[in-house]
Amino acid sequence: MTDGPAPVLAAELIRWSWIGDHLDDIRDDLLQHVQLTVLAVLFGLLLAFPLALAAIRWPRLYGPILGTTGMLFTIPSLALFILLIPFTGLSTSTSLIGLTMYTLLILIRNIVEGLRGVDRDVREAAEAMGYTRARQLLQVELPLALPVIIAGIRIATVTTIGLVTVTALIGQGGLGQLFIDGFTLNFATPIVVGIVLSALLAFTADLALVGLQHQLTPWARSRGR
Amino acid sequence: MISFESVTKRFPDGTTAVDNLDLEVPEGDLTVLVGPSGCGKTTTLRMINRMIEATSGRIVVDGQDVAKVDPPELRRRIGYVIQQIGLFPHRTIGENIATVPELIGWDARRIQARVTELLDLVGLPAEVRDRYPHQLSGGQRQRVGVARALAVDPPIMLMDEPFGAVDPIVRSRLQDEFLRLQQEVRKTIVFVTHDIDEAIKMGDRIAVFRQGGHLEQYAPPDELLAEPANDLVADFLGTERGLKRLALIPVSAVKAEPGPVVSPEDDGRRALAVAEAYGSDWVVVVDGDRRLLGWAHAREAAERGRVGDAAIRPFQLQVKATDSLRAALNAMVQSRTGVAVRVSDGDRYEGIVTLELLSKEIS
Numbered sequence: 201m202t203d204g205p206a207p208v209l210a211a212e213l214i215r216w217s218w219i220g221d222h223l224d225d226i227r228d229d230l231l232q233h234v235q236l237t238v239l240a241v242l243f244g245l246l247l248a249f250p251l252a253l254a255a256i257r258w259p260r261l262y263g264p265i266l267g268t269t270g271m272l273f274t275i276p277s278l279a280l281f282i283l284l285i286p287f288t289g290l291s292t293s294t295s296l297i298g299l300t301m302y303t304l305l306i307l308i309r310n311i312v313e314g315l316r317g318v319d320r321d322v323r324e325a326a327e328a329m330g331y332t333r334a335r336q337l338l339q340v341e342l343p344l345a346l347p348v349i350i351a352g353i354r355i356a357t358v359t360t361i362g363l364v365t366v367t368a369l370i371g372q373g374g375l376g377q378l379f380i381d382g383f384t385l386n387f388a389t390p391i392v393v394g395i396v397l398s399a400l401l402a403f404t405a406d407l408a409l410v411g412l413q414h415q416l417t418p419w420a421r422s423r424g425r
Numbered sequence: 426m427i428s429f430e431s432v433t434k435r436f437p438d439g440t441t442a443v444d445n446l447d448l449e450v451p452e453g454d455l456t457v458l459v460g461p462s463g464c465g466k467t468t469t470l471r472m473i474n475r476m477i478e479a480t481s482g483r484i485v486v487d488g489q490d491v492a493k494v495d496p497p498e499l500r501r502r503i504g505y506v507i508q509q510i511g512l513f514p515h516r517t518i519g520e521n522i523a524t525v526p527e528l529i530g531w532d533a534r535r536i537q538a539r540v541t542e543l544l545d546l547v548g549l550p551a552e553v554r555d556r557y558p559h560q561l562s563g564g565q566r567q568r569v570g571v572a573r574a575l576a577v578d579p580p581i582m583l584m585d586e587p588f589g590a591v592d593p594i595v596r597s598r599l600q601d602e603f604l605r606l607q608q609e610v611r612k613t614i615v616f617v618t619h620d621i622d623e624a625i626k627m628g629d630r631i632a633v634f635r636q637g638g639h640l641e642q643y644a645p646p647d648e649l650l651a652e653p654a655n656d657l658v659a660d661f662l663g664t665e666r667g668l669k670r671l672a673l674i675p676v677s678a679v680k681a682e683p684g685p686v687v688s689p690e691d692d693g694r695r696a697l698a699v700a701e702a703y704g705s706d707w708v709v710v711v712d713g714d715r716r717l718l719g720w721a722h723a724r725e726a727a728e729r730g731r732v733g734d735a736a737i738r739p740f741q742l743q744v745k746a747t748d749s750l751r752a753a754l755n756a757m758v759q760s761r762t763g764v765a766v767r768v769s770d771g772d773r774y775e776g777i778v779t780l781e782l783l784s785k786e787i788s
């Protein structure tokens with residue numbers, strides 16, 4: 201017990217010299233990770249908004265839209281990426297398409313629920329004041345739905361940060377690349393670095409979104425006093 | 426002016442909310458639509474600014490068929506206040522009030538000046554301007570709702586149970602304030618309520634609806650209370666119709682009787698004679714300037730010698746020409762003399778109002 205292998209393992213877990221030698225690679229992986237996440241959530245929003253608006257305009261569409269995006273959500277991620285390879289190859293497009301698809305369910309649902317949650321009296325007042333439909337959506341309903349929409353973006357972002365690592369298997373993957381490196385070299389340090397950095401990234405992104413919401417909803421700040 | 430010409434509203438489920446309505450709302454008047462729930466009063470109101478589209482018939486606002494005006498355009502010219510107020514929670518009070526001016530593109534300076542003016546008009550302190558709606562009391566929010574509706578000085582205002590969500594004391598104060606404001610701004614107002622007392626208090630004219638959107642009677646409040654068109658209207662007006670009417674009629678509407686009046690210097694026996702001639706056992710005592718001193722028992726005055734030697738008791742309640750006959754009735758039942766004494770603004774005696782005079786006025 202006393203001279204067990206523990207110190208050796210600890211030393212093996214993090215070899216600082218490796219980190220020092222690979223700082224550039226780690227940075228590139230991190231940047232790619234951020235890039236894939238941001239793009240996926242952004243494309244997700246671009247697709248989710250029109251679909252959510254359509255679901256509100258024609259409530260009968262909401263069921264099928266949720267059903268379809270929900271089904272996409274249940275496909276195991278690895279399987280999805282592999283399914284896409286015949287069409288888009290081992291490319292950024294493949295990972296982006298997959299990642300974007302996974303954000304849709306959460307984003308659409310939160311946009312629809314957020315907009316539907318706007319007080320009926322407020323909507324009626326806006327209409328009676330003489331807002332046109334588009335302006336009412338932009339200036340009254342969207343701002344009021346923001347907390348729910350941003351809550352959706354937070355979940356979508358954190359989920360995507362986790363999923364990006366999987367795309368390493370198709371040659372993308374951001375920090376996921378470090379896992380692959382670790383496995384191939386049979387060496388723990390890159391794996392630990394990858395885990396720590398992606399956790400930190402998720403945490404930071406979530407915090408940033410909370411901050412964004414705080415900035416965008418000044419009216420909610422004085423509540424609960 | 427707003428006129429309804431054979432307007433009917435049928436909903437897709439087949440219910441008729443408003444049935445062949447003809448109604449003229451005069452300019453500068455406050456017209457109340459009243460009736461039980463489901464009588465179509467709110468539907469009628471909402472057809473004016475096309476929040477609901479009429480199924481058939483025509484609604485004409487200022488000579489223009491509303492069906493021919495683009496709805497947002499139409500609505501910006503018509504103020505709208507609802508019970509739930511519907512303030513925008515994400516905008517400050519100032520921004521809420523500025524809603525319509527911004528929609529029609531006033532410049533920033535003009536908007537700022539108008540907001541200041543409106544806060545003052547509805548009696549809100551300037552510092553609420555940068556607060557959010559949830560930081561205000563219900564009464565204050567209601568005032569913001571009125572200010573927002575008045576922002577571009579629209580000639581017409583639609584109000585749907587605007588004071589329904591506040592407690593009775595605040596409601597009564599808001600009603601009084603609003604009536605004062607209306608004296609100043611003279612808008613053409615259509616006001617929906619289910620509360621007949623509110624209708625009587627607020628309305629220049631009252632339209633009574635019954636279930637199914639039928640207009641039963643359309644008349645000024647006094648006329649409505651005096652001559653309800655049918656049992657249904659009478660029922661809706663309630664059992665205290667006479668009392669409600671009294672509240673509408675000023676004391677000046679009845680001619681006060683001179684009453685048994687004496688001065689403190691008069692001989693007690695004269696007081697007794699005056700009282701007997703009038704048919705009472707008391708006399709009203711006034712001084713040389715006809716200032717009201719009170720009343721005295723005639724017999725006590727006769728026994729003491731001079732009226733001034735008897736005990737002169739004050740009238741606890743006095744009425745003025747502008748008070749309501751209901752106030753006069755209250756003064757009567759609270760006084761030992763059984764009459765209401767009427768005085769001028771300078772406390773000079775003007776006569777007495779009796780129950781007999783009241784019932785003659787309202788019967």
